[in-house]
Amino acid sequence: MAKWEYKVIDLVKEIEEETAETGLAGHWIRASDLEKVLNKLGAQGWELVNVHFAFDRREAIAVALLKRACRSIDRSAQGESDHSMRVE
Numbered sequence: 001m002a003k004w005e006y007k008v009i010d011l012v013k014e015i016e017e018e019t020a021e022t023g024l025a026g027h028w029i030r031a032s033d034l035e036k037v038l039n040k041l042g043a044q045g046w047e048l049v050n051v052h053f054a055f056d057r058r059e060a061i062a063v064a065l066l067k068r069a070c071r072s073i074d075r076s077a078q079g080e081s082d083h084s085m086r087v088e
Contacts, residue, residue, distance in 0.1 A: 003070040011062035041066060
């Protein structure tokens with residue numbers, strides 16, 4: 001049976017890093033910038049599972065959930081940190 005690893009990313013932050021633009025929160029995100037970020041992640045083996053958008057009076061957030069088949073490589077050796085999320 002396949003085993004998966006999951007990654008949750010802040011799309012606004014990823015796009016800001018990819019395009020060297022800041023202050024995108026609350027503004028429109030260009031489809032071409034989103035495609036660039038998702039294609040970069042896809043090249044690393046990540047598959048988009050879901051995107052969640054949330055809005056309030058001050059800002060909008062976009063969070064992406066990605067998955068890929070588990071690799072037998074220590075993630076900490078690649079500079080990837082383990083993040084945990086508590087859901088109540």
